[in-house]
Amino acid sequence: MGYISTRISHLTMNTSWMREKFQQFRDSITYLTSLIITIYVVLGIAAVSLEVNSLPDFLHFIKFDQPGTARSLLTTLMAGMISLLVFSFSTVMSVLTQAGSNFSNKLVFVIMTDKRHQQVLGHYLGTILYLLILLLVPAIGNTPDTWRSLAVYLGAVMVINSLAMFVLFIHGASQSVQIHAITQRLLVSTQQSLDKLRKRQENDAYAYRVDHPIDPDIAHVIYSRDSGYIQSANFDALAELARRHDLTIHLGFSFGDFVVKRFPIMSVESETPPGDVLVDRILGCLEYVxxxxxxxxxxxxxTQLMEVAIKGLSPGINDPGTARLCIHQVTELLAQRLALTPCNMRVDEQGRCLICWQEEGFESLMFRVFNPILHYGEKDLSICLSLLKAFKTLSNFAMAEDHRVIQAHTDRIIALMAQCFTTPLEVSFIEDRLTRGMHRLRIAPHLPVGAPSN
Structure with missing residues (x-):
């Protein structure tokens, strides 16, 4: 019995490891590129290995009559494709390096893993390999037959296709590093994550509870076996394990945290300690990226929008317009977050807790996102007023507790403006905008006198 349990444990670990590696491969730049290259390689092998003699008569005019013509054409096409590949990606890498220094290095990897760029890279490398296969396998006889001549012309068509994709690639790469495109891409992807939370909230299998204490008498700690960022978990699989083995699983981390090996990441409430097989199955439900x-x-x-904003406020960049744009996007996302109460528990039909985890509160989000922007932009009046406008907007969507948090941030920024901007012209400009707009905040029409230092 022990031998069988050990074999099952090893099999579960290997399956989990293979699934994780395959997921990493799918998320990498090589996945779609490899698929496209494979198609080109198959075409090249078919072109040099098959003998097709039953082609229509009207195709005979494409047959090469002079020896060496096809090989010279292939050599020229190969040299052109290599030059095109080098020029394209040297240009793009210089653009991406500049974008990384201006905005955030995290965005460079996102841009390079864009599916459009993977497709272009796959067509470039696939065309080169196709031409290389035709060059490595010489044609039978002094001149290639119609089938082989057709394969050479197909290589020319592939090069023309690569030239068209070169134009689209340069255009797409230049557009993708524009700040509006970057922030819009972050906005859309973050909205997709919020939509997942919204759908989960509508499901009766998920619930929210302020606290979920752990019974220390029956709690058993589970340690991580890998290191990395845990972004999500397979809640359905975890709930099935908890239901089948009569468990309550307490995840001791927040999604998005980085964990190291042998770190206590969860506790399991059960009458008996979970075996190695069950522990492997539970750990296999966590998704690392x-x-x-x-x-x-x-x-x-x-946080990435916040990082782009503070990068724009740095002395080397000095682009407050980028920071203001990021503040607008963050305001849109936080307004959607205020309409949600993120679930932190998976329950069964009787309401018994199967899984519980930690969800970051709105107060923590406000501090994490707005405090760094205020720290780097406190001397810029446009940034302070943009933050004040963001708080006014959010106050229209907030309930009592969240409204208190927004009011505290509002009081802080008003006190900071009273301290930093003291000339009559600045004071008049600020006071004209203090109470303007629709909001539910308590804001005096005049700046406070003698505001304390932050």
């Missing part, structure tokens, strides 16, 4: 995924965890989208 490289870096920060905005589609899986909305907090990553908010």
């Amino acid at each position: 490289e870096g920060e995924s905005t589609e899986d965890h909305y907090v990553n989208g908010l």
Whole structure:
């Protein structure tokens, strides 16, 4: 029995490891590129290995009559494709490097893993390999037959296709590093993550509870066996394990956290300690990713927008317009977050807790997102007023507790403006905008006198 349990444990670990590696491969830049290259390689092998003699007569005019013509054409096409590949990606990498220095290095990897760019890279490399196969396998006889001549002309068509994709690639790469495109991409992916939370909230199998204490007498700690960012978990599989073995699983981390090996990441409430097989199955339900995924965890989208904003406020960049744009996007996302009460528990039909986890509160989100922007932009009046406008907007969507948090941030920024901007012209400009707009905040029409230092 022990031998069988050990074999099942090893099999479960290997399956989990293979699933994780395949997921990493699918998320990498090589997945779609490899599929496209495979198609080109198959075409090249078919062109040099098949003998087709029953082609229509009207195709005979494409047959090469002079020896060496086809090989010279293939050599020229190969050299052109290599030059095109080098020029394209050297240009793009210089553009991406500039974008990384201006905005955030995290965005460079996202841009390079864009499916459109993977497709272009796959067609480039696939065309080169196709031409290389035709060059490595010489044609039978002094001149190639109609089938082989047709394969050479197909290579020319592939090169023309690559030239067209070169134009689209340069255009797409230049557009993708525009700040509006970057922030819009972050906004859309973060909204997708919030939509997942909204659908989960509508499901009766999920619930929210302020606290879920752990019974120390029957709690058993489970340690991580891998290191990385845990962005999400397979709640359905975890709930099935908890229901079948009469468990309550307490996840001791927040999604998006980085965990190291042998770290206590969860506790399991059960009358008997879970065996190795069950522990492997529970750990196999956790989903690790490289870096920060905005589609899986909305907090990553908010923090990345914040990082782009403070990068724009740095002395080397000095672009407050970028920071204001990020503040607008963050305001939109937080307004959607205020309409949600993120679930932190999976329950069964009787309401018994099967899984519980930690969800970041709105107060923590406000501090994490707005405090760094205020720290770097406190001397810029346009940034302070943009933050004040963001708080006014959010106050229209907030309930009592969240409204208190927004009011505290509003009081802080008003006190900061009273301290930093003291000339009559600045004071008049600020006071004209203090109470303007629709909001539910308590704001005096005049700046406070003698505001304390922050």
